[in-house]
Amino acid sequence: MTVVITPSWSNGVQKLKVAPQPPAPIPRGLTPPVLENTVHKTRCLAQLRSKDQDLEKYIYLSQLKDADHSMFYRICLDHMAEITPLIYTPTVGDACLRYSHIYRRPEGLFISIQDKGKVGSILRNWPRINDARIAVVTDGSRILGLGDLGVNGMPISIGKLSLYVAGAGIRPQSTVPICIDVGTDNQKFLDDPLYLGLRQRRVPQEEMHELMEEFLHEMSVVFPDLLIQFEDFSTDKAFAFLSAFRDKYPLFNDDIQGTGAVVLSGFMNAAKLSSAASGRPLTDHRILFLGAGSAGVGVAQQLTSYFKLLGLSEEEARERIYLVDSQGLIYDERGPMAEHKKYFSRKDYTGEPMKDLVEIVDYVKPTAILGLSTIKSAFNKAVVERMAAHNARPIIFPLSNPVRLSECEFSEAVEWTNGKVIFASGSPFPEQEYEGKMLYPGQGNNMYVFPGIGLGSILSRASTITDSMIEAASLGLANSLTPEEHADGLIYPRISRIRDISGQIALSVIREAQKQGVDRSTDLRQLDDDALLEHIKARMWNPL
Numbered sequence: 001m002t003v004v005i006t007p008s009w010s011n012g013v014q015k016l017k018v019a020p021q022p023p024a025p026i027p028r029g030l031t032p033p034v035l036e037n038t039v040h041k042t043r044c045l046a047q048l049r050s051k052d053q054d055l056e057k058y059i060y061l062s063q064l065k066d067a068d069h070s071m072f073y074r075i076c077l078d079h080m081a082e083i084t085p086l087i088y089t090p091t092v093g094d095a096c097l098r099y100s101h102i103y104r105r106p107e108g109l110f111i112s113i114q115d116k117g118k119v120g121s122i123l124r125n126w127p128r129i130n131d132a133r134i135a136v137v138t139d140g141s142r143i144l145g146l147g148d149l150g151v152n153g154m155p156i157s158i159g160k161l162s163l164y165v166a167g168a169g170i171r172p173q174s175t176v177p178i179c180i181d182v183g184t185d186n187q188k189f190l191d192d193p194l195y196l197g198l199r200q201r202r203v204p205q206e207e208m209h210e211l212m213e214e215f216l217h218e219m220s221v222v223f224p225d226l227l228i229q230f231e232d233f234s235t236d237k238a239f240a241f242l243s244a245f246r247d248k249y250p251l252f253n254d255d256i257q258g259t260g261a262v263v264l265s266g267f268m269n270a271a272k273l274s275s276a277a278s279g280r281p282l283t284d285h286r287i288l289f290l291g292a293g294s295a296g297v298g299v300a301q302q303l304t305s306y307f308k309l310l311g312l313s314e315e316e317a318r319e320r321i322y323l324v325d326s327q328g329l330i331y332d333e334r335g336p337m338a339e340h341k342k343y344f345s346r347k348d349y350t351g352e353p354m355k356d357l358v359e360i361v362d363y364v365k366p367t368a369i370l371g372l373s374t375i376k377s378a379f380n381k382a383v384v385e386r387m388a389a390h391n392a393r394p395i396i397f398p399l400s401n402p403v404r405l406s407e408c409e410f411s412e413a414v415e416w417t418n419g420k421v422i423f424a425s426g427s428p429f430p431e432q433e434y435e436g437k438m439l440y441p442g443q444g445n446n447m448y449v450f451p452g453i454g455l456g457s458i459l460s461r462a463s464t465i466t467d468s469m470i471e472a473a474s475l476g477l478a479n480s481l482t483p484e485e486h487a488d489g490l491i492y493p494r495i496s497r498i499r500d501i502s503g504q505i506a507l508s509v510i511r512e513a514q515k516q517g518v519d520r521s522t523d524l525r526q527l528d529d530d531a532l533l534e535h536i537k538a539r540m541w542n543p544l
């Protein structure tokens, strides 16, 4: 039997009910005589599929999660490939854009700049303090590729946490979605009478930093067992907050480290396929990045590990990476540049600024081109054809989200490379048939790793999240492909196996935490790998 009725409004007054609640027994007569779980699942799926618009499906699923979270997660787990794009990227992008219009009930914590000085008392209002293990925190300043969405960024925290539950078996009641409201510079929202956030421009970074210091300190007091995932902070804040706080609290930045780890993993598998076709040594790959924001530079940093793991020095690894921003190829002589771009700035190019991407591709002759630019169609026919001209199997990763900001579509990349492309995108694309063969796009989205990183960090009670733990997650993912997935030419495992994958990643993360001595659950050190994996799986929450 399933519990379906949990009204969140009573007597015209909104009852503060933050989903999920433990199901209350329903007195006889208040549900239909026959409400059997498997049949009800069919009913829910039919209701979902009857809706034309993805945003309507999002709203339906959000209501289902509130009314019957077990059924919601059952459907997620059994139909991962269908449901993920609805509760997460790309539909969650639309949900954020429309959040102030589709809002129905509170689902997380809102901390605003007006709470400065009393953040602890706000946190203590959370109804499940002792259960809290993982918080996803955004300030809405760079939601996906959609820019500053202010408090409308909340659905991104909610969506990521739904994947923690579905993908890694974190208990629903352990998750805490958080949105920090320090204003928004989005004029459209400031003018929108329905906008749910503070109606003011963003406060200066210094003031926000003070709020973050207080917030993180109070979080560690109120929720001593909590891991924090920073999400979709604008580039400057993403780097600044990560480096300011990562040694003090258990936290990581999903866009810098999570995306970096996933792309490193996909790149390792892609480079093998590409080198097998070209005969080029694995150490000879050259990677061109379009986009030098937090995600672009984060991924570039992570990809230096690819070369270092093959035995190259840091300098040799760095030389194999080229960054392009809105002004073209990044090189020292171009003039002043943001701090986070300097490490990859080229010293070996001294000519005129090089802006045209086709020209840059012909100059660099990259084996791989990665897009984190949010410039739709930046990898146009000319660019992709030049990649195909330089490579037997070009690696093309348009990683910007959501779909409509993608640098190129899978069908285009297949056509323009005559089916030779090795492809991964941030948002999902359908598979393509080419000359009688089915070709599968990879999805280089951090959703593959953050659930496992979180699970491993929570179970080992890691005091800090080290770079090597993130790298271990990446290697764990790269090595998780089955022989059948290899045979299909995949570079990422199928998302339907997310629980297995998260288990493997958690194992790698825990082992690395132990090596680094940052684990506080030291009893796990005694378990061999089989026993540890069993322990991890046994701790995963399952819907009915």
Ligand SMILES: O=C([O-])CC(=O)C(=O)O
Pocket: 089, 143, 144, 145, 232, 254, 255, 400, 401, 426, 445, 446
């Ligand atoms: O949310 C996603 O799909 C991936 C991500 O972190 C981003 O694009 O910021």
Ligand SMILES: [Mg+2]
Pocket: 144, 231, 232, 254, 255
């Ligand atoms: Mg993100």
